[in-house]
Amino acid sequence: MSNYEVNGRLYSAEPNPGQCLRTFLRDLEVFGVKKGCDAGDCGACTVWLDGKPFHSCLVPAFRGEGRKITTIEGLAKNGELHPMQKAFHDAQAFQCGYCAAGMIMTTASAAFDEAHKADLPHALKGNICRCTGYRSIVDALHGKSNIEEDVAGKACGASLPNPFTDAILTGKARYTMDIAIEGLLHLKVLRSPHAHARLKSIDKTKALAIPGVVAVYTWEDVPRRLYSTALHEDHLVDPDDTYMLDNVARFVGQRIAAVIAETEGAAEAGVRALKVDYEILPAVFDPVAAMEPGAPLLHNKNEVVSQNGNIFCTLQGEIGDVAKGFKEADSVHEMTYSTSRVQHVHLETHGSIAYKGDDGRWHVRTSSQGPFTVRGKLAYLMGVPAREIHVFTERVGGGFGGKQEMVSEDLPLFASMKLDGRPVKWEWTREDEFLGATTRHQMTTKVKIGAKKDGTLTALDVHVVSNTGAYGNHASETLAAAMGCAIAAYRCENKKGVGHVVYTNMIPGGGFRGYGASQTTFAMECAMDDLARLLGIDPFEIRRKNVVRPGDNVESIWKEASDASFGSHGIDQCLDIVEKELTKGNGVKKPDGENWAEGTGMALAMLECGPPTEHRSGAEMKLLPDGTYHLACGSSEMGQGIATAHKQIAASIVGVRARDVDIINADTDRTPYDTGTFASTGTVVAGKAVHITAQAMRDDILDFTARHTGVDLDKCRLDNDAVICGNKRIMLTELHAEGAKVNHRFTVTRRAYLSPRTIAFNVQGVRLAVHRITGEVRILHSVHAADIGRPINPMQCRGQLDGAVAMGYGWALVENMVHDEGHMVNPQLRNCRVPAFADTPHTDIFFADTIDSIGPLGAKSQGECGINPVAPAVSNALANATGVRFAHLPFTPDRLFSKLAKAT
Numbered sequence: 001m002s003n004y005e006v007n008g009r010l011y012s013a014e015p016n017p018g019q020c021l022r023t024f025l026r027d028l029e030v031f032g033v034k035k036g037c038d039a040g041d042c043g044a045c046t047v048w049l050d051g052k053p054f055h056s057c058l059v060p061a062f063r064g065e066g067r068k069i070t071t072i073e074g075l076a077k078n079g080e081l082h083p084m085q086k087a088f089h090d091a092q093a094f095q096c097g098y099c100a101a102g103m104i105m106t107t108a109s110a111a112f113d114e115a116h117k118a119d120l121p122h123a124l125k126g127n128i129c130r131c132t133g134y135r136s137i138v139d140a141l142h143g144k145s146n147i148e149e150d151v152a153g154k155a156c157g158a159s160l161p162n163p164f165t166d167a168i169l170t171g172k173a174r175y176t177m178d179i180a181i182e183g184l185l186h187l188k189v190l191r192s193p194h195a196h197a198r199l200k201s202i203d204k205t206k207a208l209a210i211p212g213v214v215a216v217y218t219w220e221d222v223p224r225r226l227y228s229t230a231l232h233e234d235h236l237v238d239p240d241d242t243y244m245l246d247n248v249a250r251f252v253g254q255r256i257a258a259v260i261a262e263t264e265g266a267a268e269a270g271v272r273a274l275k276v277d278y279e280i281l282p283a284v285f286d287p288v289a290a291m292e293p294g295a296p297l298l299h300n301k302n303e304v305v306s307q308n309g310n311i312f313c314t315l316q317g318e319i320g321d322v323a324k325g326f327k328e329a330d331s332v333h334e335m336t337y338s339t340s341r342v343q344h345v346h347l348e349t350h351g352s353i354a355y356k357g358d359d360g361r362w363h364v365r366t367s368s369q370g371p372f373t374v375r376g377k378l379a380y381l382m383g384v385p386a387r388e389i390h391v392f393t394e395r396v397g398g399g400f401g402g403k404q405e406m407v408s409e410d411l412p413l414f415a416s417m418k419l420d421g422r423p424v425k426w427e428w429t430r431e432d433e434f435l436g437a438t439t440r441h442q443m444t445t446k447v448k449i450g451a452k453k454d455g456t457l458t459a460l461d462v463h464v465v466s467n468t469g470a471y472g473n474h475a476s477e478t479l480a481a482a483m484g485c486a487i488a489a490y491r492c493e494n495k496k497g498v499g500h501v502v503y504t505n506m507i508p509g510g511g512f513r514g515y516g517a518s519q520t521t522f523a524m525e526c527a528m529d530d531l532a533r534l535l536g537i538d539p540f541e542i543r544r545k546n547v548v549r550p551g552d553n554v555e556s557i558w559k560e561a562s563d564a565s566f567g568s569h570g571i572d573q574c575l576d577i578v579e580k581e582l583t584k585g586n587g588v589k590k591p592d593g594e595n596w597a598e599g600t601g602m603a604l605a606m607l608e609c610g611p612p613t614e615h616r617s618g619a620e621m622k623l624l625p626d627g628t629y630h631l632a633c634g635s636s637e638m639g640q641g642i643a644t645a646h647k648q649i650a651a652s653i654v655g656v657r658a659r660d661v662d663i664i665n666a667d668t669d670r671t672p673y674d675t676g677t678f679a680s681t682g683t684v685v686a687g688k689a690v691h692i693t694a695q696a697m698r699d700d701i702l703d704f705t706a707r708h709t710g711v712d713l714d715k716c717r718l719d720n721d722a723v724i725c726g727n728k729r730i731m732l733t734e735l736h737a738e739g740a741k742v743n744h745r746f747t748v749t750r751r752a753y754l755s756p757r758t759i760a761f762n763v764q765g766v767r768l769a770v771h772r773i774t775g776e777v778r779i780l781h782s783v784h785a786a787d788i789g790r791p792i793n794p795m796q797c798r799g800q801l802d803g804a805v806a807m808g809y810g811w812a813l814v815e816n817m818v819h820d821e822g823h824m825v826n827p828q829l830r831n832c833r834v835p836a837f838a839d840t841p842h843t844d845i846f847f848a849d850t851i852d853s854i855g856p857l858g859a860k861s862q863g864e865c866g867i868n869p870v871a872p873a874v875s876n877a878l879a880n881a882t883g884v885r886f887a888h889l890p891f892t893p894d895r896l897f898s899k900l901a902k903a904t
């Protein structure tokens with residue numbers, strides 16, 4: 001045995017041959033060391049060796065012998081946070097917190113000196129954060145505090161810290177995989193190397209002969225039940241077109257077989273030893289080609305219902321008379337715009353652990369945005385009652401819609417059920433994510449738009465083709481969203497739209513922040529700018545003239561009345577703010593040199609807060625014997641800060657500090673039902689549930705007090721930790737004790753439904769410079785204004801918008817999943833990039849001053865829509881700078897310079 005000193009503690013252990021330090025430390029149960037890539041690209045695994053930071057996934061474990069290894073757990077001393085931990089605390093420089101350990105280990109090291117601080121784009125190039133947009137991390141490094149005091153009764157509207165801050169920053173927070181379980185088995189899958197193939201045979205013999213391999217499962221072993229991996233309340237909105245394991249592979253990366261072994265290494269060896277005989281089938285990748293007669297068919301029509309061959313569904317509608325509207329137009333613009341396939345890249349990959357508990361039930365610990373919906377699907381697939389399955393989350397390291405999908409829970413549960421309830425873990429690699437998780441739907445949108453000379457729209461015709469890839473999860477819903485807000489944002493009497501969702505042999509699409517609306521917002525906002533240019537009208541003015549106003553019906557292409565209306569209306573303010581800020585400027589000049597062109601662009605986005613289909617959330621609140629409260633919510637906390645916001649909502653209603661309300665989330669045994677945390681529902685549905693539950697709690701306490709004391713109810717009121725009752729002050733602890741005597745439990749549960757929905761807006765302004773020869777783009781000024789009602793936690797809302805805007809810049813300028821005949825050629829973070837610090841401009845974030853009449857405590861949704869106007873604003877700025885319309889994402893230099901070269 002060798003000796004390793006980790007955080008001052010000596011361990012006698014021997015790493016496996018070839019084992020990296022990251023997995024070795026985690027084997028020692030040092031779980032503060034995280035994994036985002038295992039390839040040196042993300043920095044989540046950063047530890048110190050003799051005080052110097054290293055990516056531990058790149059360091060052979062044996063090199064740690066005889067050296068002082070320090071991880072995030074070893075940074076605080078004598079109960080005092082390290083100054084950098086304290087700085088991250090005060091600035092709240094994290095959201096999901098999954099990157100925080102690595103960020104802190106990098107920036108807290110002695111090597112990170114003033115010169116590094118002065119050059120953060122280089123100094124932080126080895127650490128990626130997908131949530132924050134880096135602004136709050138800069139705040140931490142500059143010693144800025146973003147938090148306010150937690151005052152009883154004033155929680156709502158205060159910038160209070162995340163309640164799990166200290167646990168996250170000291171490495172004590174437990175994410176999905178941060179647990180040691182005795183007897184744990186490991187699951188790995190073989191993924192298809194072919195875009196379309198039938199499995200003729202799978203030979204398991206060699207795999208089963210590998211020491212440690214305990215089982216191999218193929219399509220012949222698992223229940224043959226069709227389902228969809230998408231998580232929705234109504235399972236009918238997604239096609240049942242997927243099997244747990246199938247005998248036909250429809251995209252490169254589809255799982256073919258699962259190997260279960262005593263170690264991860266044995267499971268991987270087992271996967272490599274499987275011998276599969278494939279019959280290669282013709283494949284189709286382009287959705288237009290897939291719609292042609294004679295195109296290879298993806299699904300057997302006897303099993304999967306699609307409308308027409310590979311066309312899974314078509315949505316269409318018309319209001320008014322579009323033909324007449326175009327005749328009345330003075331100018332008509334028509335163009336096709338397209339958006340690219342990108343992935344969520346939540347830093348914590350998918351993963352689940354399933355086991356049989358002492359209670360005889362099945363337990364699934366998972367990283368999910370919808371554990372209740374997962375439970376329903378698992379029960380259906382395994383053929384057991386839902387009550388026998390418990391699904392729960394621990395801390396979730398980011399989601400962005402990627403975990404609104406059941407992709408990692410079914411196989412471990414199935415294997416555990418087959419293997420006497422032994423715990424089975426499936427932790428995805430980053431490559432698993434790129435090959436096997438879902439992406440944003442690639443969409444192509446043709447827009448035809450007509451207007452009078454003064455800019456008044458007369459007709460709008462939109463044609464969308466959505467490539468859903470091999471399976472239809474989220475396909476119809478994202479198309480419905482695509483045909484919704486972006487079109488409904490503008491008043492026009494004559495609107496028409498047709499949209500098709502098409503199966504191809506590409507990686508499947510799924511839900512992703514912005515959910516279809518991002519794609520058509522890109523097209524619509526570029527088209528509005530093109531139309532404005534045609535008419536010689538300012539881009540802000542054409543939007544002011546046509547954007548929907550209070551009193552308008554919220555109309556897209558369907559005649560049916562929508563349940564969405566204006567609980568508040570702040571788009572005018574957002575437009576004014578962004579225009580004023582861009583006009584004022586920020587003093588940043590374009591680089592020197594005649595080849596740099598400068599341009600300004602803007603775009604707006606509208607969001608119906610919540611999906612049009614049913615969504616429900618419950619909350620339970622209890623008064624505890626010590627006079628504090630316990631809140632249980634079914635929604636998932638994944639870094640969007642919903643736990644903080646829910647505590648603030650509850651605390652403000654019962655008049656205490658937020659810290660006097662503890663919270664648990666997303667657990668099918670311990671929290672009330674929640675459809676899932678997606679589609680902008682965390683505040684407006686789950687938050688509403690918390691709001692009415694806290695009101696019921698307050699009423700229950702006051703009612704009991706009045707009955708108990710004989711004082712009139714209207715003379716009783718809550719006052720922090722007591723009830724003022726006439727001229728008496730009765731402590732909540734006393735009331736709780738009195739309640740216990742008469743079996744009054746001070747426990748209330750309420751449920752909220754989505755409808756009616758309110759509407760939020762976002763406006764993005766961009767000034768940029770683009771190099772005509774190299775295609776390099778530099779963002780000089782970035783301004784974002786959001787109409788999100790009353791911010792429950794302004795710091796957190798700003799952080800959500802920072803992250804959403806950064807993701808928008810990533811989509812526009814950096815991220816690029818490159819496929820060749822269905823094969824992803826760059827399934828690594830270093831090649832299929834997400835924005836690093838150097839790629840992410842600072843954005844000035846502003847809020848419109850609105851208080852919503854529909855959302856809880858005046859709030860609206862805020863985390864989702866910020867991404868939507870960014871890419872079109874960039875395209876509009878590029879058009880302004882160069883006169884060239886870049887209509888197809890992404891705007892990577894290689895794609896820009898060739899077009900710019902032709903234009904000059």
Ligand code: FES
Nearest residue numbers: 038040042043057
């Ligand atoms: S896990 Fe080591 S750098 Fe990403």
Ligand code: FES
Nearest residue numbers: 095097099129131
């Ligand atoms: S907070 Fe940085 S990845 Fe989530």
